Amino acid sequence: MCKKTFSFGGLHLNKHKISALSPIQDAGVPPFVYIPIKQHIGSPAQIIVKQGDKVKIGTLLAQAYGTISANIHSSVAGEIKKIEEVQSESGYFEQVITIQTTADDYEAGIDTSTQISNDIPQNSAEIIELIKAAGIVGMGGAGFPTPIKTSIPANKSVQYLIINGIECEPYLTADGALMLEKPEEIVIGAKILNKILGIQNAIIAIDENKPLAIEKITQITKRYVGVNVTVCKSKYPQGGERQLINDVTGREVPSGKLPIDVGCVVQNVGTVFAVYEAVMKHKPLYERIVTVSGDTNLTTAGNYRVRVGTPADYLLNLAHTKQSQIGKLLFGGPMMGISSVSLQAPINKTTGGLIVIGTQDSLRAEESGCIRCGKCAEVCPMGLMPFAIASNLRRNNTAPLKALHAADCIGCGCCAYICPAKIPLVDYCKLGKYEANKQK
Amino acid sequence: MLKISSSPHINAPITTQSLMRDVLIALTPAMIVSMLMFGINALRVLLTSVAACLAIEYLITRYLLKTKNTTCDLSAAITGVLLAFNLPSSMPTWMILIGAFVAIGIAKMAFGGLGKNIFNPALAGRVFLFISFPAQMTQWPKPDFLNFLNTDIVTSATTLGILKQIDVSSSASIKASQVSLTELPNYWQMLIGDTGGCIGEVSALALLIGLCYMLLRRVITWHIPFYYIATFFILTAITWFNTDNVHFEPITNLLSGGLLLGAIFMATDYVTSPMTKQGQIIFAVGCGILTYVIRFYSSYPEGVSFAILIMNAFVPLIDKFTPQRVYGTKRK
Numbered sequence: 031m032c033k034k035t036f037s038f039g040g041l042h043l044n045k046h047k048i049s050a051l052s053p054i055q056d057a058g059v060p061p062f063v064y065i066p067i068k069q070h071i072g073s074p075a076q077i078i079v080k081q082g083d084k085v086k087i088g089t090l091l092a093q094a095y096g097t098i099s100a101n102i103h104s105s106v107a108g109e110i111k112k113i114e115e116v117q118s119e120s121g122y123f124e125q126v127i128t129i130q131t132t133a134d135d136y137e138a139g140i141d142t143s144t145q146i147s148n149d150i151p152q153n154s155a156e157i158i159e160l161i162k163a164a165g166i167v168g169m170g171g172a173g174f175p176t177p178i179k180t181s182i183p184a185n186k187s188v189q190y191l192i193i194n195g196i197e198c199e200p201y202l203t204a205d206g207a208l209m210l211e212k213p214e215e216i217v218i219g220a221k222i223l224n225k226i227l228g229i230q231n232a233i234i235a236i237d238e239n240k241p242l243a244i245e246k247i248t249q250i251t252k253r254y255v256g257v258n259v260t261v262c263k264s265k266y267p268q269g270g271e272r273q274l275i276n277d278v279t280g281r282e283v284p285s286g287k288l289p290i291d292v293g294c295v296v297q298n299v300g301t302v303f304a305v306y307e308a309v310m311k312h313k314p315l316y317e318r319i320v321t322v323s324g325d326t327n328l329t330t331a332g333n334y335r336v337r338v339g340t341p342a343d344y345l346l347n348l349a350h351t352k353q354s355q356i357g358k359l360l361f362g363g364p365m366m367g368i369s370s371v372s373l374q375a376p377i378n379k380t381t382g383g384l385i386v387i388g389t390q391d392s393l394r395a396e397e398s399g400c401i402r403c404g405k406c407a408e409v410c411p412m413g414l415m416p417f418a419i420a421s422n423l424r425r426n427n428t429a430p431l432k433a434l435h436a437a438d439c440i441g442c443g444c445c446a447y448i449c450p451a452k453i454p455l456v457d458y459c460k461l462g463k464y465e466a467n468k469q470k
Numbered sequence: 471m472l473k474i475s476s477s478p479h480i481n482a483p484i485t486t487q488s489l490m491r492d493v494l495i496a497l498t499p500a501m502i503v504s505m506l507m508f509g510i511n512a513l514r515v516l517l518t519s520v521a522a523c524l525a526i527e528y529l530i531t532r533y534l535l536k537t538k539n540t541t542c543d544l545s546a547a548i549t550g551v552l553l554a555f556n557l558p559s560s561m562p563t564w565m566i567l568i569g570a571f572v573a574i575g576i577a578k579m580a581f582g583g584l585g586k587n588i589f590n591p592a593l594a595g596r597v598f599l600f601i602s603f604p605a606q607m608t609q610w611p612k613p614d615f616l617n618f619l620n621t622d623i624v625t626s627a628t629t630l631g632i633l634k635q636i637d638v639s640s641s642a643s644i645k646a647s648q649v650s651l652t653e654l655p656n657y658w659q660m661l662i663g664d665t666g667g668c669i670g671e672v673s674a675l676a677l678l679i680g681l682c683y684m685l686l687r688r689v690i691t692w693h694i695p696f697y698y699i700a701t702f703f704i705l706t707a708i709t710w711f712n713t714d715n716v717h718f719e720p721i722t723n724l725l726s727g728g729l730l731l732g733a734i735f736m737a738t739d740y741v742t743s744p745m746t747k748q749g750q751i752i753f754a755v756g757c758g759i760l761t762y763v764i765r766f767y768s769s770y771p772e773g774v775s776f777a778i779l780i781m782n783a784f785v786p787l788i789d790k791f792t793p794q795r796v797y798g799t800k801r802k
Contacts, residue, residue, distance in 0.1 A: 285798040357473050358472060364480045365478045367477060369479060371472060385479075387479060389473075391480075392475075395485070398543065401489075401741055403740040404745040404746065408747075410794075412798075413799075414796060417745065438797065450485050450486045450488070452485070456478060
């Protein structure tokens with residue numbers, strides 16, 4: 031099979047997929063969960079419960095508010111203790127609903143059996159309602175509400191549904207583990223999305239370093255019409271939305287436009303699995319797979335099924351992490367993840383991994399002068415010239431940033447990773463993106 | 471206390487110093503050949519040049535600019551080796567010191583140090599010496615294989631010098647040219663370095679080994695050396711077919727003089743070459759054309775240094791007009 035890859039830049043990273051073959055373990059229920067009411071791009075959901083309320087697993091806690099928003103459900107059974115503000119991984123104080131947990135008790139209608147059901151409802155509108163009610167958002171990291179992504183404007187048409195099973199970030203194995211354990215569910219999820227998009231062309235893209243997942247899913251797709259597998263090269267950032275579209279279809283999303291403008295919808299495998307559970311099992315999105323990994327001297331690596339709102343330190347305890355020696359705790363992968371300000375920050379719908387980095391490796395190397403090697407431009411998967419963005423910003427010259435397409439930066443981190451002078455190029459590009467967007 | 475920073479949280483294990491160290495390793499085969507061929511004098515030239523370059527950079531950062539000592543990034547050491555490679559082994563020590571001063575003091579530090587210089591420092595030093603001391607710069611000791619302590623200077627001509635002579639004299643006297651032709655080294659001699667010339671340029675093989683090492687370690691890409699050499703080779707070959715003049719014999723021209731040294735180690739200097747692939751190709755083709763023009767149509771037998779320095783001056787302009795194509799935008 032011809033392995034596909036994108037045409038611009040990219041890196042061959044050391045993968046560190048330590049937990050690639052670890053089975054998914056249930057992380058269990060912590061004594062308290064802290065469920066943020068904003069776990070997605072857009073407006074925070076509106077709280078509909080109050081202190082003292084008893085909730086079950088799957089009880090709606092906060093309702094989507096505004097055009098871009100998502101429902102938030104309880105991930106545990108218990109009693110609401112407080113509605114307070116706690117520090118999220120990015121350091122902002124955000125409203126959370128604190129629940130003291132009791133024994134698991136599910137809302138009526140949620141099917142907790144693992145039996146595979148492939149009797150897809152006939153009515154697309156009904157399916158979209160189920161997805162909306164379940165509060166599903168993009169689980170690859172961005173957290174864009176899924177129902178909006180799958181409602182196609184009247185003047186646009188879809189040709190491809192691309193299921194992103196690449197997981198190109200080092201250390202992360204959550205999507206890989208999910209594909210190994212729930213391959214058929216993912217394929218049925220793809221069928222469901224095919225149905226609401228009105229196409230018969232779902233492509234599950236998996237990169238070559240997951241041969242088992244490729245084999246399993248390829249076997250299953252033989253039984254389902256309209257779902258196929260494409261194998262991609264292991265290259266970072268293969269799983270970037272725009273890069274993946276380029277791989278699979280050869281198309282490029284025009285600068286400033288969205289994937290739908292070239293007839294593509296991209297969904298992460300985690301999201302597709304959540305769609306399956308929402309539609310076939312009536313199960314809201316209240317748990318997800320999280321990889322714990324990183325410095326092997328500090329932690330064991332594994333994949334866990336984690337309730338949303340579980341504090342990070344609860345999960346780190348399960349993985350026997352030496353918490354006092356952590357230099358950085360990453361929510362997400364090492365290339366694009368957020369370094370958390372707190373060990374107690376809660377896991378949310380978009381947290382694919384907790385990566386532990388030792389104290390020594392947490393320090394940035396000393397920066398020296400640019401030697402004009404051009405490596406940053408060579409590896410940029412968007413074809414940008416990070417050195418030019420940085421040098422203009424250093425001179426407070428913001429005028430050329432728009433022409434340099436600073437706004438097209440996807441923040442993948444390739445430039446800063448490769449820079450021999452250790453210039454924090456991603457910092458500059460993020461600032462450049464902000465300045466360029468101001469000029470519009 | 472957790473540390474926080476913006477992503478990415480990992481870095482490639484390459485630094486400015488490690489890249490420069492790789493270039494020095496790539497230069498080692500040619501250094502060894504220079505000592506095998508020119509003995510202790512080559513060692514003297516190398517040591518003087520490297521030590522002087524490092525010392526001058528250190529003194530300037532320490533006492534004049536009062537900034538961080540930058541010699542540990544090893545770029546000054548590369549300039550030292552490259553300057554030495556561009557000198558004959560008989561070069562007087564004090565002249566080498568002047569060359570090193572021009573290279574580091576004027577061409578590099580006066581512009582603001584590594585990354586900010588417009589011209590390749592080693593080439594600027596060489597050209598300064600070439601213009602100031604033409605006699606010493608064109609005296610070529612004969613290679614004396616493995617006779618390490620030999621300091622008697624028996625001079626010979628460079629391959630390009632002989633070719634130029636043939637070209638000048640051929641119309642006047644065919645006989646004279648036939649005499650000179652026998653002096654030309656064969657391909658094997660040019661590959662291993664058994665020919666007169668600057669200490670670092672004589673062995674094509676040693677330079678090509680260095681090129682392979684740098685490509686394998688991804689220090690440079692193939693674009694500049696390939697387009698530079700290919701442009702020069704094609705132009706020379708076309709002229710040779712059309713005129714049947716031995717002066718243009720393309721393989722001899724390729725293997726002799728500073729072409730390989732220049733194309734592999736000087737034109738590829740990060741600081742003084744364009745940033746994008748497209749720009750690098752334009753730059754390299756320009757170097758190839760200029761080398762061809764200077765070698766065959768000027769009074770100098772060799773044109774690599776001038777060609778690269780002239781193209782260095784065009785780099786800011788080339789950079790301006792050759793931005794990379796951005797994903798999702800139309801090809802221009």
